[in-house]
Amino acid sequence: MKIVIDENVLLGKETFSLIGEVTSVPGRGISAQVVKDADILVVRSVTEVDEQLLKNSNVKFVGSATAGIDHVDVEYLENKGIGFSSAPGSNSNSVAEYVITALLLLDRKGKISLEEMSLGVIGVGNVGSKVVKKAEGLGIKVLQNDPPRFRETKNDVFRELDELMGCDVITLHVPLSYSGVDKTFNLFDERRIHKMKQGSVLINTARGKVVEESALKSSLGQGDLSGAILDVWAEEPDIDKELLEMVDIGTSHIAGYSYDGKVKGTRMVFDAICEFLSIDKEWKVELPPPEVPYIEETISETENFAEIMADVVFRVYDIKKDDGKLREILNLEGKEKRDYFDGLRANYHIRREFFNTCLKLNTENDRLKNSFRALSFNVLD
Secondary structure, X not given: OEEEEEOOOOOHHHHHOOOOEEEEEOHXXXXXXXXXXXXXXXXXXXXXXXXXXXXXXXXOEEEEOOOOOOOEOHHHHHHHOOXXXXXXXXXXXXXXXXXXXXXXXXXXXXXXXXXXXXXXXXXXXXXXXXXXXXXXXXOOEEEEEOHHHHHHHOOOOEOOHHHHHHOOEEEEOOOOOOOOXXXXXXXXXXXXXXXXXXXXXXXXXXOHHHEOHHHHHHHHHHOOOOEEEEOOOOOOOOOOHXXXXXXXXXXXXXXXXXXXXXXXXXHHHHHHHHHHHOOOOOOOOOOOOOOOXXXXXXXXXXXXXXXXXXXXXXXXOOHHHHHHHHHHHHHOOHHHHHHXXXXXXXXXXXXXXXXXXXXXXXXXXXXXXXXXXXXXXXXXX
């Protein structure tokens, strides 16, 4: 059993060696020649899986250790009888924590007021629903837009897209699709961005091509939007450096890269392959200890709610460090620039999710305790 895997699949060699002979390759280097003799292919989002890649191969099963599947021609796989599985929801909590951390940073920079802001969540699936829950747990007013879910449920919690344009911050959590009634390619084009509230902020952790970058640059340059936070870019890894210089936070497509999320993705694909092959293999992994296992804070009644939240959250995940690392790309060009972007992803630090940190708050403020619980911190009584 020959298995080709993206070298960025966490614990990939150790895991899939339980099933067969593993060859690991950089994701962008997975070619038709590389997969020709493979029985199983395990990828992440940077590998386009389609007829061009697989037509002369022996591949019988494709696993994607990611939530999104816009890089996979699922219809082709079905027509050829090739098994497929992805990892929906595996990184959803990681992305939601990234978004909340971004909001706390925007508050600290004075771009928004956490206590008074409104948040528009576009796409309320695995990720978006967690963003909604965490944001509402902080007392933020949230408006939701998800046309497919509205058609399915008729729930009027899902608003028309235009209704969200008055929000202080809009965050995108939609798949990338190029056609159909739910097309999202350039969903936020010049016309849509122009409809956003003056001085508002756009967050994109979905896919780069959901936003028309030239329109976003124009809006930021003219001061129509007060800021943007981008984890994804239209032409990765050849990202727009001019746009990077304009945004509040820019990161290298790592919002969903928590260690916990990546382990879940690997586990889900491993289980799917075992089911496909009708084999029973046991896989156990010992997770590394969290960098910040315990925090104790004594809170005075005069301290600002958002500042307290930010002080704790930034100790567990300092989003500014990820931003700073990406900005080093501003001095690079060509292949060196592209390789640097991919290297940030391949060598991403071990980032544990908030639930790994026990939090002791010396305060009678139940709102604070409940807000940290909404972010999944292990709040001790």
